[in-house]
Amino acid sequence: SAAGMSVVEHVREMASAGLHSNVRLLSGLLLTMSGNNPELFSPSQKYQLLVCHADSLFHDKEYRNAVSKYTMALQQKKALSKTSKVRPSTGNAASTPQSQCLPSEIEVKYKMAECYTMLKQDKNAIAILDGIPSRQRTPKINMMLANLYKKAGQERSSVTSYKEVLRQCPLALDAILGLLSLSVKGAEVASMTINVIQSIPNLDWLSVWIKAYAFVHTGDNTRAINTICSLEKKSLLRDNVDLLGSLADLYFRAGDNKNSILKFEQAQMLDPYLIKGMDVYGYLLAREGRLEDVENLGCRLFNISDQHAEPWVVSGCHSFYSKRYSRALYLGAKAIQLNSNSVQALLLKGAALRNMGRVQEAIIHFREAIRLAPCRLDCYEGLIECYLASNSIREAMVMANNVYKTLGANAQTLTLLATVCLEDPVTQEKAKTLLDKALTQRPDYIKAVVKKAELLSREQKYEDGIALLRNALANQSDCVLHRILGDFLVAVNEYQEAMDQYSIALSLDPNDQKSLEGMQKMEKEESPTDATQEEDVDDMEGSGEEGDLEGSDSEAAQWADQEQWFGMQ
Numbered sequence: 241s242a243a244g245m246s247v248v249e250h251v252r253e254m255a256s257a258g259l260h261s262n263v264r265l266l267s268g269l270l271l272t273m274s275g276n277n278p279e280l281f282s283p284s285q286k287y288q289l290l291v292c293h294a295d296s297l298f299h300d301k302e303y304r305n306a307v308s309k310y311t312m313a314l315q316q317k318k319a320l321s322k323t324s325k326v327r328p329s330t331g332n333a334a335s336t337p338q339s340q341c342l343p344s345e346i347e348v349k350y351k352m353a354e355c356y357t358m359l360k361q362d363k364n365a366i367a368i369l370d371g372i373p374s375r376q377r378t379p380k381i382n383m384m385l386a387n388l389y390k391k392a393g394q395e396r397s398s399v400t401s402y403k404e405v406l407r408q409c410p411l412a413l414d415a416i417l418g419l420l421s422l423s424v425k426g427a428e429v430a431s432m433t434i435n436v437i438q439s440i441p442n443l444d445w446l447s448v449w450i451k452a453y454a455f456v457h458t459g460d461n462t463r464a465i466n467t468i469c470s471l472e473k474k475s476l477l478r479d480n481v482d483l484l485g486s487l488a489d490l491y492f493r494a495g496d497n498k499n500s501i502l503k504f505e506q507a508q509m510l511d512p513y514l515i516k517g518m519d520v521y522g523y524l525l526a527r528e529g530r531l532e533d534v535e536n537l538g539c540r541l542f543n544i545s546d547q548h549a550e551p552w553v554v555s556g557c558h559s560f561y562s563k564r565y566s567r568a569l570y571l572g573a574k575a576i577q578l579n580s581n582s583v584q585a586l587l588l589k590g591a592a593l594r595n596m597g598r599v600q601e602a603i604i605h606f607r608e609a610i611r612l613a614p615c616r617l618d619c620y621e622g623l624i625e626c627y628l629a630s631n632s633i634r635e636a637m638v639m640a641n642n643v644y645k646t647l648g649a650n651a652q653t654l655t656l657l658a659t660v661c662l663e664d665p666v667t668q669e670k671a672k673t674l675l676d677k678a679l680t681q682r683p684d685y686i687k688a689v690v691k692k693a694e695l696l697s698r699e700q701k702y703e704d705g706i707a708l709l710r711n712a713l714a715n716q717s718d719c720v721l722h723r724i725l726g727d728f729l730v731a732v733n734e735y736q737e738a739m740d741q742y743s744i745a746l747s748l749d750p751n752d753q754k755s756l757e758g759m760q761k762m763e764k765e766e767s768p769t770d771a772t773q774e775e776d777v778d779d780m781e782g783s784g785e786e787g788d789l790e791g792s793d794s795e796a797a798q799w800a801d802q803e804q805w806f807g808m809q
Contacts, residue, residue, distance in 0.1 A: 247270065248270075248281070248285045248288050248289060250266075251263055251266055251267050251270070251288070251289060251292050252288060252292060254266070255292045255295060255296070260295070260296045260299040260300070261296070263292050263293070263295070263296045264293065264296035264297065264300070267289050267292050267293040267296065268293060270289055271286075271289055271290070271293060274286055274289070283316050283319045283320040284320055284342060286316045287313055287316040287317050287320055287342065287343070288342065288343060290309050290310075290312050290313035290316060291310070291313045291343040291348060292343075293309050294306045294307075294309035294310045294313060294348075294351070295351070297309060298351055298354070298355065301358075303355040303356075303358045303359050304355075304359065306351070306352075306355050307352055307355045307356065307359075310348050310351060310352045310355070311352070313348060314345065314348060314349075317342075317345055317348075346372060346376060346377075346378065346381070349368050349369065349371070349372055349381075350369070350378075350380065350381055350384070352365075352368050353365040353368050353369050353381075353384060353388075354384075356368070357384075357388070360580075362388055362391060362392060363392075365384075365388055366385070366388050366389070366392065369381055369384060369385045369388070370385070374404070377404070378408075379405050379408045379409050379412070382401045382402075382404040382405045382408070383401070383402075383405050383412070383414075383415060385397075385401045386398050386399075386401035386402040386404075386405065386415065386418055387418070389401060390418065390421075390422065391581075395422050398418070398422055399419060399422050399424060402415045402418045402419045402422075403419070403432065406419075406429075406432045406433065407432070410432065410433045410435065410436040411433065411436060413449075416429055416433070416450060416453070417453055417457075420450075420453050420454050420456070420457040421457050423457065423458070425454070426450055426451055426453075426454030429450055429454070430447050430450045430451075433446065433447075433450070434447075442476065445471055445474060445476070445477060448467060448470065448471055449471060451467055452464055452467035452468045452471060452486075453486075455467055456486070456490065456615075457615065458615070459614075459615030459646075459647050459648075461490050461493050461494040462494065464490050465487065465490045465491065465494065468483055468486055468487050468490070469487070471483060472484070472487065479510055481507050481510050481511045481514060484503050484504075484506050484507040484510070485503075485504075485507050485514070485516055485517045487503045488500050488501075488502075488503035488504040488507060488517060488520070488521070489517055489520060491503060492520055492524065493615070493616055493617065493618075494652070495617075495651070495652050495685060495686075495687065497524050497527070497528070498716065500520075500521075500524060501521070501524055501525070501528075504517065504518075504520075504521040504524075508521075513544050515541060515544060515545060515548050515550050515551075516550070518537065518541055518550045518551075518554060519549065519550040519553035519554060519557075519575075519582070519584040519585070520584060521537065521554075522534050522537050522538065522550075522553065522554030522557050522558075523553070523554075523557045523584060523588075525537065525557075526557040526558060526560070526561040527561070528719075528748075528749065529561070529719060529748065529749025529750065529751050529752060531558055531561060531562065531751065534554060534557055534558045534561075535558055537554050538551055538554040538555040538558060541554055542555075547578060548578060548579065549575035549576070549578045549579035549582035549584070549585050550575075550582075550584075552571045552572070552574045552575035552578065552585070553571070553572065553575045553582065553584045553585050553588055555571050556568045556571030556572045556575065556585075556588045556589075556592075557588060559571060560588060560591060560592060560595075561751075565592045565595045565596050566592075566596070568588060568589075568591075568592040569589055569592040569593060569596065571588070572585050572586075572588040572589030572592060573589055575588070575589075576589065581612055583609050583612050583613045583616065583619065586605045586606070586608050586609040586612070587605075587606070587609055587618065587619065587622055589605050590602045590603075590605035590606045590609065590622050590626075591622060593605065594622075594625065594626055594629060599626050599629055599630045600630075602622075602626050603623060603626045603627075606619060606622040606623035606626060607623065609622070610623065614646075615647065617643070617647065617652050617653070617656065620639060620640075620643045620656065621656060623639060624636045624639055624640055624656065624659070624660060627639065628660070628663055633660065633663050633664050636660045636663070637660050637661075637664070640653075640656050640657040640659075640660045641657065643656060643657075644656070644657050649677075650681065651678040651679075651681045651682035651685045651688055652678075652685070652687070654674045654675070654677050654678035654681070654688070655674070655675065655678045655685065655687045655688040655691060657674055658670075658671040658672075658674035658675045658678065658688075658691055659671075659687075659691055661674065662691065662694065662695065668695075671691075671695065672695060675688055675691055675692045675695065676692075679692060683711065683712070684712055684715065684716055686712070686716075686718055686720070686721065689708060689709065689712040689721060690720060690721070690724065692708060693705050693708060693709060693724050693728070696708065697724075697727070697728070697731075700731075702728045702731045702732050703732070705724075705728045706725065706728050706729065706732070709721055709724060709725040709728065710725070713725070717744070717748060718748070719745045719746075719748040719749040719752055719755070720745075720752075722741045722742075722744045722745035722748065722755075723741070723742065723745040723752060723754055723755045723758065725738075725741045726738045726739075726741035726742040726745065726755065726758050727758060729741060730758065730761075730762060735762055735765075738758070738762060739759065739762060742755045742758050742759045742762075743759075746759075
């Protein structure tokens with residue numbers, strides 16, 4: 241028996257030395273011996289061998305196998321506690337250091353829960369952690385439970401678990417963010433950390449930090465931006481990558497893409513290995529037509545890690561804005577597979593589905609994005625575009641009104657509501673009022689300017705439109721605004737200047753199809769040629785479009801065989 245005991249000690253020693261592959265081989269052989277001669281090892285030794293074996297499987301990412309071995313280990317532990325109750329341990333416990341430091345049963349259950357989450361079996365993970373009596377739960381168990389509850393939509397249990405983490409570790413900032421995201425009031429969260437803040441020097445910023453993220457989670461972007469800027473100006477927190485990333489994200493949410501891109505660039509210069517938020521950055525670059533930059537960003541991110549959703553989303557944005565929707569769909573699905581909480585991946589896949597005419601599937605993705613990020617306007621915009629695409633104007637109207645009520649009346653929500661009103665002949669006047677309100681609040685808000693121009697164009701008020709656009713372009717440059725100005729100038733026969741505007745638009749986004757079309761139309765009108773040539777041009781345009789479609793079809797076939805591997809519906 242002494243030899244048996246010492247070989248188990250050898251296994252445990254190798255395990256704690258991190259020699260996982262060696263542990264796996266030896267413990268596998270010893271477990272076979274034990275199976276062939278049940279008397280060879282005591283229950284306590286069998287428990288230790290099973291746990292060590294399971295740990296080495298876990299390390300090799302063989303989660304199903306690990307779970308089954310952990311389960312067997314727990315059964316051994318049960319047998320063990322039955323026998324140990326018979327012999328009360330007295331002084332002789334000291335002679336076997338082994339029995340004193342058996343691998344913790346709680347730790348085994350935590351590892352099992354980790355396996356279950358890796359296998360995407362969250363219910364099982366919750367069940368096993370839930371089974372641990374609350375006073376025995378370690379902070380990491382409470383944290384994992386809180387995250388699992390939140391994902392499963394069990395908000396009250398989630399709040400309780402996050403609070404428990406903070407009670408044990410008052411500086412657990414991610415638990416603080418968890419509580420704020422479940423709309424626990426900032427003041428209540430701050431009160432749970434106040435003792436630590438007061439007792440430790442140089443932590444006075446923490447209460448401001450909590451306040452900032454409370455604003456983030458109530459969707460009050462303006463105050464969130466101001467609060468984070470005030471933190472960022474403090475000399476001790478200057479150039480913090482997380483704060484800059486949050487700022488970039490907030491500017492993006494507030495529809496201020498220029499500042500968002502600036503902050504992302506700043507963060508990226510400080511930390512060349514930054515992954516978080518790079519999916520939003522890539523999306524913004526793609527929207528601006530900077531496809532080469534998007535491609536470079538994607539390559540860089542893949543070099544940093546292909547196990548995160550972000551590189552796949554960035555690559556997907558490149559495909560999407562190159563009108564390769566099947567490929568964008570596949571890349572979005574891959575990203576969701578890596579991180580089911582990736583809002584940007586859901587939006588990408590939803591938009592690809594919508595553009596491929598699979599609107600009902602797209603709606604499911606946008607709804608899930610809204611569930612994950614109820615304060616992000618772009619999630620609602622995506623859903624509303626789906627409703628409009630399927631002519632459900634009433635549903636779009638209900639949704640836009642809800643957003644307007646929940647996120648408050650700001651330039652963005654006003655414009656979103658106006659966009660829906662423009663689709664219905666009955667609500668044209670209302671659209672006009674809403675857009676004027678939005679532009680009073682933010683005269684340079686591009687989406688509002690574009691929609692207002694659309695209205696003026698319908699009413700053929702070109703001079704007003706030209707004034708509106710020139711005003712909006714006074715302190716910013718935007719491809720779409722230059723292009724629309726070009727269209728308006730053509731309408732009032734200002735051809736030379738229209739040409740200039742189209743050129744500026746194309747210099748900002750060389751792929752802008754509509755500016756090219758605008759230019760071609762003008763060239764046609766300027767050179768009064770015979771009809772035959774004009775027909776040729778039309779034929780060319782037509783064939784170009786068909787070519788595109790054919791391309792995407794063959795591509796769809798190419799990706800179709802891959803779809804099944806990526807769990808896509």
